[in-house]
Amino acid sequence: MKLHEVAGSGMLTKKWQIYYILGLFIFSTFAMCLINNVTMNTFKNLPKITTHVLQEMKQKGEKIAMLTGYDFSMATLLDEAGIDVILVGDSASNVMAGHKTTLPITLDQMIYHASSVMRAVERALVVVDLPFGSYQGNSKEALSSAIRIMKESGANAIKLEGGAEILESVNRILSAGIPVIGHLGLTPQSINKFGTYVVRATDKGEAEKLKQDAKLLEEAGCFGIVLEKIPAVLAGEVTRSIGIPTIGIGAGSEVDGQVLVLHDMLGINQDFSPRFLRRYNNLHDSMIQSFDTYIKDVKAVDFPNKNEQY
Numbered sequence: 628m629k630l631h632e633v634a635g636s637g638m639l640t641k642k643w644q645i646y647y648i649l650g651l652f653i654f655s656t657f658a659m660c661l662i663n664n665v666t667m668n669t670f671k672n673l674p675k676i677t678t679h680v681l682q683e684m685k686q687k688g689e690k691i692a693m694l695t696g697y698d699f700s701m702a703t704l705l706d707e708a709g710i711d712v713i714l715v716g717d718s719a720s721n722v723m724a725g726h727k728t729t730l731p732i733t734l735d736q737m738i739y740h741a742s743s744v745m746r747a748v749e750r751a752l753v754v755v756d757l758p759f760g761s762y763q764g765n766s767k768e769a770l771s772s773a774i775r776i777m778k779e780s781g782a783n784a785i786k787l788e789g790g791a792e793i794l795e796s797v798n799r800i801l802s803a804g805i806p807v808i809g810h811l812g813l814t815p816q817s818i819n820k821f822g823t824y825v826v827r828a829t830d831k832g833e834a835e836k837l838k839q840d841a842k843l844l845e846e847a848g849c850f851g852i853v854l855e856k857i858p859a860v861l862a863g864e865v866t867r868s869i870g871i872p873t874i875g876i877g878a879g880s881e882v883d884g885q886v887l888v889l890h891d892m893l894g895i896n897q898d899f900s901p902r903f904l905r906r907y908n909n910l911h912d913s914m915i916q917s918f919d920t921y922i923k924d925v926k927a928v929d930f931p932n933k934n935e936q937y
């Protein structure tokens with residue numbers, strides 16, 4: 628009897644030991660999954676970026692990170708990385724379609740790019756450029772172009788280039804409930820007027836007009852202003868003089884955020900090297916290397932091998 632009890636309690640202890648180890652294993656696996664999930668999707672779990680969030684970021688002094696994006700795959704990566712704003716820029720005309728300027732891209736093409744981006748994005752605010760010729764005619768045309776973008780792509784906001792000269796259109800679009808971000812300084816849609824992509828507003832007159840335009844856009848109700856290729860000191864003055872965020876590209880560090888063209892910052896384009904551009908990768912070389920190896924493998928009948936076929 629005694630022996631049986633002892634043997635029984637021994638069995639029980641062993642059983643509990645197994646349960647304990649099993650429990651520990653299940654718990655640690657679950658905890659690891661949770662940690663991985665949290666760290667991998669940190670940004671996805673944060674609330675959606677809205678124009679109000681950008682305003683709060685300016686107030687808190689938290690910088691806004693914006694990059695351009697034109698397609699589903701890249702937008703998926705941008706959103707996963709935690710970018711605040713994706714700009715479906717009309718620079719798609721250059722980097723996606725191979726045009727020399729931003730002028731040829733059409734409203735339909737912008738909507739195509741914006742829709743592709745919107746299918747990928749959960750968190751970032753998506754802003755779409757109104758392309759050249761879709762808003763300069765009159766404010767009615769500007770509004771119908773903006774409405775098409777919002778309706779057909781599901782984007783969150785639109786961007787227009789210019790100040791006083793497009794104010795009527797800005798007002799009309801805003802009164803339809805469409806958030807607008809302005810764009811001052813170097814405005815590439817006016818390249819034929821400027822004749823060159825050099826730094827803008829270096830003289831007093833142009834700097835003064837830029838400051839006035841920034842005020843006008845803020846008073847109209849724009850949620851921000853992109854400042855492109857202007858002196859850093861001027862960009863700082865504008866940023867301090869208005870309550871809405873400024874996003875700089877080639878405008879120094881005294882702005883509320885930065886934007887770069889995706890293909891430029893990834894180093895896909897090798898022939899565009901303005902001083903303001905920082906390259907975060909050299910995808911040109913690594914992609915050429917991959918293509919080169921693939922071509923060699925195909926020619927040598929090395930690809931596919933036995934494990935890569937059915």
Ligand code: KIV
Nearest residue numbers: 695716717718853886
């Ligand atoms: O189209 C674009 O990419 C832009 C950025 C340069 C600001 O407008």
